Structures are given as structure tokens and as C-alpha cells.
Amino acid sequence: MIPEKPNCFPKNHALVFILYQIAVAAAAIAAFSLTNETDYQALLAFKGQITSDPSDALSSWNVSIHFCSWTGVTCGKKHQRVTQLRLPSLRLVGPLSPHIWNLTFLRVLNLQANHLHGLLPQEIGQLSRLRGLSLINNSFEGELPINLTNCADLRGLYLYGNNFSGQIPVELGSLMKLKVLVLSSNSLSGEITSVLGNLSALTHLSLGDNHIQGSIPPQLGHLSNLEKLFLYGNNISGRIPTSLYNISSILEFSLASNNLSGSLPSDLFLAFPKLIGLYLGGNKFSGMLPSTIANASQAIEIDFSQNALVGLIPVGLGGLKNVQLLNFEKNNLGSEEGDDLSFLTSLINCTKLQRLSIGENRLKGILPNSIANFSSTLMAFVLRQNFISGTIPSGIGNLVNLQLLSLIENMLTGGIPSSIVKLSNMQGLYLYENNLTGVIPSSLGNMTLLSGLELDNNVLEGTIPASLGNCTHLDELYLDRNLLVGAVPQEVFGLSSLTALSLPGNYLSGPIPSQVGELVNLQILDVSDNDMSGEIPPTLGDCQVLEYLYLGVNQFNGTIPPSTSNLRGLKFLNLSRNNFSGQIPGFLADLPVIESLDLSFNKFQGEVPNRGIFRNHSAVHVVGNNDLCGEPPTWQLPRCKGGATEKHRERTSSRRTVLVITVTVSIFSLLAAIPTIILYRSKRSKSGTASASSTEDQHPKLSYGELSRATNGFSPTNMIGEGSFGAVYKGVLPSNGQNVAVKVLKLEEQGAGRSFMAECAALRNIRHRNLVKIISSCSGINFRGEDFKALVFEFMPNGSLDKWLHPVPNEIGGAEDNTRLSMTERLNIAIDVAMAVDYLHHQCQTPIVHSDLKPSNVLLDGDFSAHVSDFGLSKFLKVKASRTQSSSIGIRGTIGYVAPEYGVGGEVSTLADIYSFGILLLELFTGKRPTDPMFSGEFDLRGFVERSIPDGLNQVLDPLLCLGRVQGNLQQSLLTVLRVGLMCSAAQPNERMNIGEAAAELQKAWDVLQVRRRRKRV
Incomplete structure (x- = not known):
């Protein structure tokens, strides 16, 4: 085999x-x-x-x-x-x-919120x-x-806050999966390309704050899934395409600050049944308000302000169950019939309404009693500059949370209702230029939070209530041109919080009491055109920030006291038509910023000074003083020859001639004074003060036009912050390309002028590396002929500390992208703020109390160095031997950061700033606001920290610090910081740590931390 x-x-x-x-x-x-x-x-x-x-x-x-x-x-x-x-x-x-x-x-x-630049x-x-x-908030440039x-x-494209230019590429129309397209706050130009209408998946389209022109393409109406459309702050014109009203998914719709025109469809709110926010202000819309507005049951904010709308405000607004803001101001709303306020009754059902503004329209009618039934959530009620008649309903006292009531420039009659005293949260009560009668209720003294009280140009009679002395927060008191009699209460002159006391055109009598020296924050004192008498008290010289002093047309006598030379900030001084005598003191010529001086029709003698303000012959008035001599000929005074006896003999021999000349010049002087009086009243009524920037000597002014171009017409998308009296815009100066922050005063808000003047006064002479740097200012007229005031600061690219402590998750990155500040950065910020406060308290010629220290007023530059900002509530104070200052509290501040002694009428003190610093320091390292919902009753942020250290240190620290287990030198450093915060925020002022000591302790904590870091590297 x-x-x-x-x-x-x-x-x-x-x-x-x-x-x-x-x-x-x-x-x-x-x-x-x-x-x-x-x-x-x-x-x-x-x-x-x-x-x-x-x-x-x-x-x-x-x-x-x-x-x-x-x-x-x-x-x-x-x-x-x-x-x-x-x-x-x-x-x-x-x-x-x-x-x-x-x-x-x-x-x-x-890569958002960095400093990346160049072309993409x-x-x-x-x-x-x-x-x-996401490349949000960088400096990329060039075309997309x-x-x-x-x-x-691509699903989300976020390019907000760069310098991209050119037109929107038509190629974007091919990104069919794109859901979010954010190109706001750039320099894009041209028109909105119609191909964007092809992006059928788009839910969010934001092109605001650019230089886009032309009309809105009707193809955008094809975006059937669109929820947010932001085209605000451009130069878009024409009408809103009707196709947009077919997008029933719209939640937010903002076309504000453009040049859009035409009428709005009556079924607007039926077309957008899910609408939450509608912003159409600052355009040229005409016609009537959409009658279907009552159907906007989901809407939270509705703004039709600054247009040309006419007709009645629709009744039935009670359907706005969720609305918090209704703004119809600055239109032409109203009718000839005069029953234009019936819609107010329907607002009773708007239980969440917080702000209602219908000011500057043509509304007629009687204010209905039904406003007494408004929701207690209402905080601001603005009906200024209409044709409202009748009386103020007594039921207005039911609006217990009302903080602002403005009924100025209407036709109201009757008295101020006594029930108004129930408004214990009231901060601004503005009733001027009506026909109100009766007396000023003494119960106003119970409104202890009141900061602005303006009752001028009415027919009020009786005396000024002494109880106003209880209003220890009162900043501005205007009682001009009423029928008030009697002496001004000493209690009013004891209100050291006052920045403006204006009482002209009444029948007031008596002297200026010596207590006037307690008004250390006073900037305006006007008692002209009354029957007051006596001498100027020497204590007036203690009012060292006084800028406007009007004592004319009274019966004052005596000489000008030498202490007046202390008024180094005085700009306008009017002593005319009194019985003042003696020589004109030479120190008036040495006042550094004096602009106008009226000494006419008194009994002054001797030679008129020939230097300083007296060289500006048009700014000085001395007519009507028969025993004066001097130059120039335009004053119609005899030359000074020889001694005083010879001069007197010459005047006596020619008295008849001089009398004729005097009468003639007097007439012309009175005529010349009329524009000055009108100008003063105009400035006061619009801004609450008559001021020019105190910084103008050191910083050249910019025009309104330059600032408008720098901020894209003050576009809402350029807005980087907003407060009670002003809004801050990011801008680029056209002259040199410098990035700046422009703070624009809201002059329509009473108290804004005071805030502007306070900030100017504070910034005039302070210089410190940890204080915000002022670049320039603007005080002029805008393109609509209205007063305009702004301050221009160095731009802080990293925004406010508040933004970093309490970040909001962004749309693309979610929680992983929360902004974080390291332990070292926070400690550096704390030291920076402490050094700034120490400078204000101890290194300025006159100590300054900032009055509003909080994270949102601490700005961070490119290197995360801290700069304290916002001096709108700051106070110059006269120093006593102790650390407590010499004026009683007149500062509003911010809830949670205000020292507890202010709540019981305590004195203005540098120690109050130290309390605010202590709270800020605790917030900086715990990440919790003092107003966090977890705090209630006696359990507050300070107690939370005090009870938790040292054993529970890990439980109080901000999770965003990501420190893990805290021990050793790190624990020692953190305990030092928190203990400094606790000592600074002690309830009793005399138990608080000195700010210099606090800065030194924080520096020690920083040194300990650096030892830990060096050891870790080794």
C-alpha cells in the first residue's frame, strides 16, 4: 500500500x-x-x-x-x-x-472670553x-x-463681541443644521442676506448692535422654528415684513433702536402666542397700539417707548398675567375726549407688574381711584408730562412697595393725600409743576427711605414741616415757587445727606441757621426771592463741596464772612438785592472754578478787585452799589482816585448822574438775568442739578456725536451695565480707537443729576491704581435737543467681579464652561479693593466714603487687577477726631451690603464702607450673595461663615474654587481671609477692623499662599 x-x-x-x-x-x-x-x-x-x-x-x-x-x-x-x-x-x-x-x-x-485677535x-x-x-468676546477682525x-x-455659531466687519456671507445660508447664529456686537455692515431664510432649523438669530442697513428680508419669515430674533441697535429701516408674523414660535422679538416705521398689525400678539419679551422702542412706528395686546398672557416685558404711536392704550390689559414691565413712554398716546386713563383699571389683574411707565404722552383724564388696587409688587409708577387732572387718589397708600412715583408736569389739583405716608419704601416722590394746594403733610417725615422730594411749582402753603428732618436719606429737596411761609426748620439744615436744597420763590423768613455747616454734602443751596434776613453764618464755609449758592432778593445784611473762601468748588454765587455791606473780599477772586458772581444792588464799598473772576466782566455784576469804584467802564463805576474820602466825595457830587445810570443799567441787568434764571430752572428740572463735569479742567470734553458714534448710537447691545441713574456702554473712540466705557446719565430719573455731580466731585482729584480711571466727560445736548451728561472711563475688559462670582452657563458649553477665579486671583482682588478703600479714607485731602461697595462696582482689567468704580453715591466728609464722620446717613447703598447702623439713622462713616468691604470679602470666597435665598431672619452670610469655621471650612468655600481638601498653609490662608471678613463686617462699628489693618492681614495671607505654591512646585 x-x-x-x-x-x-x-x-x-x-x-x-x-x-x-x-x-x-x-x-x-x-x-x-x-x-x-x-x-x-x-x-x-x-x-x-x-x-x-x-x-x-x-x-x-x-x-x-x-x-x-x-x-x-x-x-x-x-x-x-x-x-x-x-x-x-x-x-x-x-x-x-x-x-x-x-x-x-x-x-x-x-475659546470665548479671551484676548485672541487677528483674522479667523x-x-x-x-x-x-x-x-x-464659540469665539464670544475676543478681538477677531476682518471678514467672516x-x-x-x-x-x-455646525449647530451653533457664536461670534458675539468681536470686531468682524464686512457683510454677512451668503454662504451661511447652506448650513442647514444651524440652530443658533449669534453675530451681535461686531462691525458688520451691508444688508441682511435673504439666504438666512433657508436655515430652517434656526431657533436663535442675533444680529444686533452692528452697522447693518437696509430692510428686513421677508425670507426670514420662512424660519418656522425661530424663537429668538434680535436685530436691535442697527440702522435697519422700512417696515416689518408681514411674513415675520407667521412665526408662531417666537419667544423674544427685539427690533429696538433702529429706524423702522409703519404701523403695527392689530393682531400682533395673536401672531406671537408664546411671546415673552417684545422690544420695539426707539423706532418710528406710527399708528395705534395693537389691540390684541391683552392676549399676551405669557409676556414678561413689553416696550413700545420712543415711537410715534397715537390713540388710546387698549383696555383689558388684565390679560397680561405675567407682565412685569409695561413701557409706553415718549409717544403721542391720548385722545381729544379726555378719558384716556380707563385702561389703568384693567391693570388690577396684573399681579406681577413691577414697573409701569406712560410718561411723556398726551393722556388726559382723571387719575382713577382704582389704582389703589394695583398689585403690591408695583415699584415704579411714572405718569409724568401728560395732561392728567383731578386729585391724587387717597388709596395710593395701598401700593406699599412703591419706590418711585412721578406725576410731574400734569394738571393735578387738591392736596397731597395723607395716606401717602404708608409708602414706607418710597425713595423718589416727584409731584412738581402741578396745581397742588394745601399744606405739606408733616407725616412725610415718616418716609425714612426718601431720597428725592420735589414739590416745586405748585400752590402749597403753610410751613415746611420740621419732621422732614427724620428723612435721613434725603438727597434732594425742591420746594420752589409755592406759598410757603415761616422759617426754614433747623432740622432741615441738619440733614447732612442733602446735596440740593432749593426753596426760592416763597415767603420764607428768618435767618440761615448755623446748622447749615452740617450740610457737608450740599452742592446747591437756593433760598433766593424770599423774605429771609440776618447775616451769612460763618459755618457756611463748612459746606466745602457747595457749587451753587443763591441768596438773592432777600433782606440779608452784614459782610461776606471770610469762611466763604473755603468754598473752593463754588461756581455760581448770587447775593444780589440784599443789604450786604463792607468791601468786596479779595478771596472771591481766588475761588478756582467760579463762573458767575452777582453782587448787584447791595451796599458794598471800596475798590472792586481786578483779578480772577473780576477780569471776566460779563461774569460779574456789581451795579447798584453806590460806593464802589474800579474798572472797567462797562461797569459804569467811577475810577478809584486817591483815598476813600476823596472817592466818596466824588460819588456824592455826581450822585444824581450815577442814579440815572444805575437805574438804566439795573433794567438791563434784570433783563440779562432772565435767561440765567430760565437756564438754571431748565437744567434743574431735567437732571435734578445744574452741573458741568468737575473733571473738565483735567480732561477734555467729548461731544455727544463722538460718544454716539463710539457706542453705535448707544445701542442696547453695547450696554455692559445699568444702575438707577445711568447705563454704561462699551465704545471705541473714533479719534484714537481706544476702548472705553461710557456712563450715560438717565436724566429723566430724578437724582441722576445728583449722582453725576457726586461722581464728578469724587473723581476730580483722586488718583489710585485701584480706582477706575476717568478719561473724559460730556455735558451738552443730544441730537433731540435734550440735556445729555456722560462720563468716559477706561474700559475694563474682564467686566465686573459680580459676573465672575456668579457666572451664567453659556449656550454652547453648559456648566463645564463656568468662569472661575482662582484662589490667588481672588486674594489679589481683595487686596486691591482694600488698598483703594484705604486711599479714599486716609490718603485723600478730604476723606471720601464710597457708600456702595459691592462686586458689581469692582471692575477687572486685562490682568485681573481690581478697580473700584461708581462714585455716584460717594460723600465728601468733614473729618472729626474719631473715625466717624460729621454727617448723618444719607446713603441708599445696596441691600445686603449696607451697614446695619444706617437702618437706625446712624452717621455717615468710613466704618460703613469697611462693613461693605467685609461682606464683599465673604462673598468673594464663599460665592454666595448676602441676599441668597438661603439667608433669612437672623441667619445671614456673616453668620453662615462664623458658625462654619474653622471645622466646616470646606462647607463654606465657593465650589468654583475647586480646592479639594483644604489643609496646611492653604487652610491657614483661607481662615485668615474669612476672619478679616468677619471682623470688618461686625455689627457694632467700633468693633470693625481698620481698613489698613485688613489690607495688611490679607497681604500676610497672600504671602502664606505663595509659600504653599513654592513648596508645591519643589
């Missing part, structure tokens, strides 16, 4: 198969290594372009660890390729490397898997890349 040949093929086949698999695996490994290397090199190229990394965020980007573990880098689990790069709010500086687009697996790129590379089109791109069309999977 022939043996069978063994079959060895299966064994050889298996070997070949194994070798094949090995080869395939090797090839795969080689390919894998190659692609990983590409990502690694792309990241290094990105890092190589970064010229500044102040937080050392990229220090982990080295060979010691795999790049998938680098800060901000996320890789896919399967292929270890970079899928996300998130580096927000790290202050990175430099251009964006084009090699970043080699990260071909990248899905999310978030065209290589972006290589990121075909990209879903989210047109090859974004290759990023077909």
Missing part, C-alpha cells in the same frame, strides 16, 4: 492568516500613531501662538502627560482623537493658529465634524470666512 501524503496546507494556511492579521494590526497602529501625532502637533502649534497665558492654563500642555489629559482637551474614547477644545475665560492672548483646523475630529471649539483663518472649513464654535459651508454639521 502506498502511504497517504500528509495534508499540511491547513497548518500553513493558519500561519499565513496569523501573519496577515499581524500586518493589518501593525498598519492600523502606524496609522493610529500618525493621526494622534497630527492632533498633538496641532495643539502645540496653537500653544505656540499664545503670547500671554496669565493663569498658566496651558502649563500642563507638555510631554509629561498625554495630550488627551491636557487642560481643556477632550478626546474620543475609541480613537483618542481630539473632539473638544474648551478654553474659555482664561485671558489667553495671541492669534489663532491655522493648524488648529488639523483637529479633524473636533466637534466643539470654545480660512482653514476653519477643514473642521467638517464641527458642531459648536466664506468656507464655513464645509462645516455642514
Whole structure:
């Protein structure tokens, strides 16, 4: 038998198969290594372009660890390729490397809130898997890349707050998966491309605050899923396309501050059944308000202000169950019939209404008693400058949370209802220019939070209530041109909080009491055109920030006291038509900022000074003083020859001639004074003060036009902050391209003028590296002929401390992208603020109390150095021997940061700032506001910290610090900081730590922290 040949093929086949698999695996490994290397090199190229990394965020980007573990880098689990790069709010500086687009697996790129600049590379089109791109708040420029069309999977494109220019690329119309397109706050021009109407998945379209012109393309009406449309702050004209009203999914609709015109459809609110916010203010819309407004049951804010709307405000507004803001001001609303206020009754059902403004219209009628049934949530009720008649309903006292009531320039009659005293939260009561009669209720003295009281130009009679002395927060008191009699109560002259006391045109008598020296914050004192008498008290010289002093047309006598020379800020002085005598003191010529001086029709003698203000012959009035001599001839005074006896003899011999000349000049002087009086009243009525920026001597003014161009016409999208008296806009000065912050006073808000003057006074002479730097100012007229005042500050690119302590998750990154401040950064900020406060309290010529220290008033520059801002509530104070100042409390401040002694009428004190600093310090390291809902009753932020340290330190620290377990030097440093916060915020003022000591303790804590960091590096 022939043996069978063994079959060895299966064994050889298996070997070949194994070798094949090995080869395939090797090839795969080689390919894998190659692609990983590409990502690694792309990241290094990105890092190589970064010229500044102040937080050392990229220090982990080295060979010691795999790049998938680098800060901000996320890789896919399967292929270890970079899928996300998130580096927000790290202050990175430099251009964006084009090699970043080699990260071909990248899905999310978030570089928002850095300082990246230059062009956006065209290589972006290589990121075909990209879903989210956020470059918000950087400095990229140039045109938008047109090859974004290759990023077909893009869902969110966030380019807000850059310097992109040119037109919106039509190529964006091919990104069919795009849901969010945010191009606001750039310099885009041209028109809105109609191809955006192809983006059927779009839910959010924001093109606001650019230079876009033309009309709104009707193709946008094809965006059937759109929820948010923001086109505000451009130059868009024409009408709103009717196609937009077909988008029933709209939640927020903002076309404010454009040049849109035409009428609004009556079914507007039926077209947008889900509407939450409607903003159409600042356009040229005409016609009537949409009658379907009552159907906006979901709306929270509705703003039709500053248009040309006419007709009645629709009744039935009670359907607005969720509305908080209704703003119809500055239109032409009203009718000829005169029953225009019936709609107010329907607002009874709006139980969440907080602010109602219908001012500056043509509304007629009687204020209905039904306003007594408004929701107790109402805080601001503004009906100024209409034709409202009748009396103020007594039921207005039911609006217990009302803080602002403005009924100025109407036709109201009757008395001020006594029930108004129930409004214990009232801060601004403005009733001037009506026909109110009766007496000023003494019960107004119970409104202890009142800061502005203006009852001028009415027919009020009786005396000024002494009880107003209880209003220890009162800043402005205007009682001009009524029928008031008697002496001004000493209690009023004891209100050291006053910045303006205006009482002209009454029948007041008696002297100016010596208590006037307690008005250390007074900037305006006007008692002219009364029957007051006596001498000027020497204590008036203690009012060292006084700028406007009007004592004319009274019966004052005596000489001008030498203490008047202390009024170094005096701008306008009017002593005319009194019985003052003696020589004109030479120190009047030495007042540094005096602009106008009227000494006419008194009994002054001797030679008129010939220097200073007296060289400006048009600014000085001395006519009617028969025993004066001097130059120039325009004063119609005899030359001074020889001694006083000879001069007197010359005047006696020519008395008849001089008398004729005097009478003639007097007539012309009175005629010349009329425009001055009108100008003063006009400025007061609009802004609450008559002021020019106190900084103008050191900083050249900018015009309204320049500031308007710098801020895109004060576009809402340029707004970076807003307070009671002003709004702050980011701008770029056209003259030199400098980034600035422009604080525009809301002159329609009573007290804004006082805030402007206080801030000017504070900024006039203070200079410190940790105080906000003022660049310029503007005090003039806007394009509508209205008064305009603004301050221009150095721009702080990192915004307010409040934004960093309480960040809001962004749309693309979610919670992972919360902005964070490190332990070191927070401690540096605390030291900066302490040094600024120490400077204000102890290193200024006159101590300054800031009065409103809080995180939103601490601004951070590019290096995260802190700068204290907002001096609108600051006070210059006369120093006593102790740390307590010499005036009683007149500061509103902010709830949660205000020292407890202010609530019981305590004195203005530097110690109150230290209390606010202590609370700010505790908030800085706990991340909790003093008004957090967790605090109630006697359990507050201070108690929360005090009960938790030292054993519960980890429980009180801000989670965003990400410190892990706290021990050793870190624990020691943190305990020192929190104890400083507790000592500064002690309830009793005399138990608080000196601010200089606080700064020294914080510096020690910083030194301890640096020792820990050095040891960690070793």
C-alpha cells in the first residue's frame, strides 16, 4: 500500500492568516500613531501662538502627560482623537493658529472670553465634524470666512463681541443644521442676506448692535422654528415684513433702536402666542397700539417707548398675567375726549407688574381711584408730562412697595393725600409743576427711605414741616415757587445727606441757621426771592463741596464772612438785592472754578478787585452799589482816585448822574438775568442739578456725536451695565480707537443729576491704581435737543467681579464652561479693593466714603487687577477726631451690603464702607450673595461663615474654587481671609477692623499662599 501524503496546507494556511492579521494590526497602529501625532502637533502649534497665558492654563500642555489629559482637551474614547477644545475665560492672548483646523475630529471649539485677535483663518472649513464654535468676546477682525459651508454639521455659531466687519456671507445660508447664529456686537455692515431664510432649523438669530442697513428680508419669515430674533441697535429701516408674523414660535422679538416705521398689525400678539419679551422702542412706528395686546398672557416685558404711536392704550390689559414691565413712554398716546386713563383699571389683574411707565404722552383724564388696587409688587409708577387732572387718589397708600412715583408736569389739583405716608419704601416722590394746594403733610417725615422730594411749582402753603428732618436719606429737596411761609426748620439744615436744597420763590423768613455747616454734602443751596434776613453764618464755609449758592432778593445784611473762601468748588454765587455791606473780599477772586458772581444792588464799598473772576466782566455784576469804584467802564463805576474820602466825595457830587445810570443799567441787568434764571430752572428740572463735569479742567470734553458714534448710537447691545441713574456702554473712540466705557446719565430719573455731580466731585482729584480711571466727560445736548451728561472711563475688559462670582452657563458649553477665579486671583482682588478703600479714607485731602461697595462696582482689567468704580453715591466728609464722620446717613447703598447702623439713622462713616468691604470679602470666597435665598431672619452670610469655621471650612468655600481638601498653609490662608471678613463686617462699628489693618492681614495671607505654591512646585 502506498502511504497517504500528509495534508499540511491547513497548518500553513493558519500561519499565513496569523501573519496577515499581524500586518493589518501593525498598519492600523502606524496609522493610529500618525493621526494622534497630527492632533498633538496641532495643539502645540496653537500653544505656540499664545503670547500671554496669565493663569498658566496651558502649563500642563507638555510631554509629561498625554495630550488627551491636557487642560481643556477632550478626546474620543475609541480613537483618542481630539473632539473638544474648551478654553474659555482664561485671558489667553495671541492669534489663532491655522493648524488648529488639523483637529479633524473636533466637534466643539470654545475659546470665548479671551484676548485672541487677528483674522479667523480660512482653514476653519477643514473642521467638517464641527458642531459648536464659540469665539464670544475676543478681538477677531476682518471678514467672516466664506468656507464655513464645509462645516455642514455646525449647530451653533457664536461670534458675539468681536470686531468682524464686512457683510454677512451668503454662504451661511447652506448650513442647514444651524440652530443658533449669534453675530451681535461686531462691525458688520451691508444688508441682511435673504439666504438666512433657508436655515430652517434656526431657533436663535442675533444680529444686533452692528452697522447693518437696509430692510428686513421677508425670507426670514420662512424660519418656522425661530424663537429668538434680535436685530436691535442697527440702522435697519422700512417696515416689518408681514411674513415675520407667521412665526408662531417666537419667544423674544427685539427690533429696538433702529429706524423702522409703519404701523403695527392689530393682531400682533395673536401672531406671537408664546411671546415673552417684545422690544420695539426707539423706532418710528406710527399708528395705534395693537389691540390684541391683552392676549399676551405669557409676556414678561413689553416696550413700545420712543415711537410715534397715537390713540388710546387698549383696555383689558388684565390679560397680561405675567407682565412685569409695561413701557409706553415718549409717544403721542391720548385722545381729544379726555378719558384716556380707563385702561389703568384693567391693570388690577396684573399681579406681577413691577414697573409701569406712560410718561411723556398726551393722556388726559382723571387719575382713577382704582389704582389703589394695583398689585403690591408695583415699584415704579411714572405718569409724568401728560395732561392728567383731578386729585391724587387717597388709596395710593395701598401700593406699599412703591419706590418711585412721578406725576410731574400734569394738571393735578387738591392736596397731597395723607395716606401717602404708608409708602414706607418710597425713595423718589416727584409731584412738581402741578396745581397742588394745601399744606405739606408733616407725616412725610415718616418716609425714612426718601431720597428725592420735589414739590416745586405748585400752590402749597403753610410751613415746611420740621419732621422732614427724620428723612435721613434725603438727597434732594425742591420746594420752589409755592406759598410757603415761616422759617426754614433747623432740622432741615441738619440733614447732612442733602446735596440740593432749593426753596426760592416763597415767603420764607428768618435767618440761615448755623446748622447749615452740617450740610457737608450740599452742592446747591437756593433760598433766593424770599423774605429771609440776618447775616451769612460763618459755618457756611463748612459746606466745602457747595457749587451753587443763591441768596438773592432777600433782606440779608452784614459782610461776606471770610469762611466763604473755603468754598473752593463754588461756581455760581448770587447775593444780589440784599443789604450786604463792607468791601468786596479779595478771596472771591481766588475761588478756582467760579463762573458767575452777582453782587448787584447791595451796599458794598471800596475798590472792586481786578483779578480772577473780576477780569471776566460779563461774569460779574456789581451795579447798584453806590460806593464802589474800579474798572472797567462797562461797569459804569467811577475810577478809584486817591483815598476813600476823596472817592466818596466824588460819588456824592455826581450822585444824581450815577442814579440815572444805575437805574438804566439795573433794567438791563434784570433783563440779562432772565435767561440765567430760565437756564438754571431748565437744567434743574431735567437732571435734578445744574452741573458741568468737575473733571473738565483735567480732561477734555467729548461731544455727544463722538460718544454716539463710539457706542453705535448707544445701542442696547453695547450696554455692559445699568444702575438707577445711568447705563454704561462699551465704545471705541473714533479719534484714537481706544476702548472705553461710557456712563450715560438717565436724566429723566430724578437724582441722576445728583449722582453725576457726586461722581464728578469724587473723581476730580483722586488718583489710585485701584480706582477706575476717568478719561473724559460730556455735558451738552443730544441730537433731540435734550440735556445729555456722560462720563468716559477706561474700559475694563474682564467686566465686573459680580459676573465672575456668579457666572451664567453659556449656550454652547453648559456648566463645564463656568468662569472661575482662582484662589490667588481672588486674594489679589481683595487686596486691591482694600488698598483703594484705604486711599479714599486716609490718603485723600478730604476723606471720601464710597457708600456702595459691592462686586458689581469692582471692575477687572486685562490682568485681573481690581478697580473700584461708581462714585455716584460717594460723600465728601468733614473729618472729626474719631473715625466717624460729621454727617448723618444719607446713603441708599445696596441691600445686603449696607451697614446695619444706617437702618437706625446712624452717621455717615468710613466704618460703613469697611462693613461693605467685609461682606464683599465673604462673598468673594464663599460665592454666595448676602441676599441668597438661603439667608433669612437672623441667619445671614456673616453668620453662615462664623458658625462654619474653622471645622466646616470646606462647607463654606465657593465650589468654583475647586480646592479639594483644604489643609496646611492653604487652610491657614483661607481662615485668615474669612476672619478679616468677619471682623470688618461686625455689627457694632467700633468693633470693625481698620481698613489698613485688613489690607495688611490679607497681604500676610497672600504671602502664606505663595509659600504653599513654592513648596508645591519643589
